[in-house]
Amino acid sequence: MRTSAFSRVRCGQSRGVGLAVLAPGVALLLQAGAASAAPPTGIACNSAGANPTFTLEAKSGYIQLPDSSTMYMWSYAMGGGAFQHPGPVLCVNQGDTVTVILNNSLTEDVSIMFPGQENVLANGVPAQPQFDGTSTLTSLTNVAGKNGGSMTYSFVASSPGTYLYESGTNPQKQVRMGLFGALVVRPSTVPSGATGTPAPGDFVNNRVDSRFTTGAMFSTTEPLVNEEYMVLLSEIDPYLNQAVESGLPFNPNNYRPRYWLINGRGFPDSIADNDASWLPDQPYGALARIHPFDANSHPYPGAIRYLNVGTEEFPFHPHGNNGLVIGRDGRALEGPSGQDMSFEKFAINIGPGQTWDVLFKWYDAENYSEANPVPVTIPQVNNQEFGMFYSGSPYLGKTGTLPPGASTLNECGEYYIISHNHALYQLTSWGVNLTGPITYVRVDPPLPNNCP
């Protein structure tokens, strides 16, 4: 994080992607911020070594939304760091004793729940629901008191996979206001049967078939591409946020989301780089950047960690690809004797509170090239539409001539494939169409290529 003592450790490119998109009626230039601590694409982990301690601060701030509005939010920020939405991605290893110190700068009590973790301690004793003097439940777990209170949670990370962390205090308000983040637990050992010399973190869980592509898979002459991604889905009812900001009451019966986000951003911001300069408080992009699957040069799939912290189901829908679901809610999909219970899925239906771990590959199945042309006649130029990402050629790795007046943001003949939430009513920002939970998969040409 910008000013934290924690490191963001996944490999990645050191340069900006330099993309642009067409929002409805608007051309918007997307460019990476200058000195970025995180890789431009891929999950941006905060790690702190073995048995890590993270200090988080509950505070308020503002985010930017695709309809040009700003929204008052609450968040867990890194201690001493700037407000950010969503909270920091915490990455730990199986078996670690994880300590999270929560400092509370908000004006009401807050807390953190760690769904899927067992035997969570709060200030050293078992975390428990909290009641007031009349046996009314006030919090699902121990709180950090308002206006400067603190609480220290700890647990042993037991099962590799993907988890939410979120407020357990008045969650219908506090989680909706943004008090949530992602927790990744990585295996501590390489699963038996693995070939080569992989690191434990090259696997999603303790199954040998959960291996995915990390930056180390690629040569140092190519910008390193780490193919591990986060899709954290959330929602906002602006009337709740406005009421909280103004200190006014809000009837939860009237709660109704009007914005839906990936990683705290709506499209087109969702495909901007991690740490994009114009989104100082929304550090996490959602663009997936991959190479075509190849058994020799690129033998492992990419990994996506889906999380839904909203109140509605998100039927997420990567075009042109099945995903292999290998984990749910931080548990590998396998039977009691290790039976393989993974399954292929086209639309990934992530229910409220769920997490799904999914592997995916993109095959250049028919190897179309200028020597093996697509078996349809390309229409005349005046009958074609040119998107902002089209290279001018239908062939991967090729660029071609665009008609006069057309411009492109394509860099090197790469492909872009949309990946979006398929509840289409959620693809808006308070009515601004085709924003919301949309991102792309960028497929780069095989190595060697001309990509900058």
Ligand SMILES: [Cu+2]
């Ligand atoms: Cu679609």
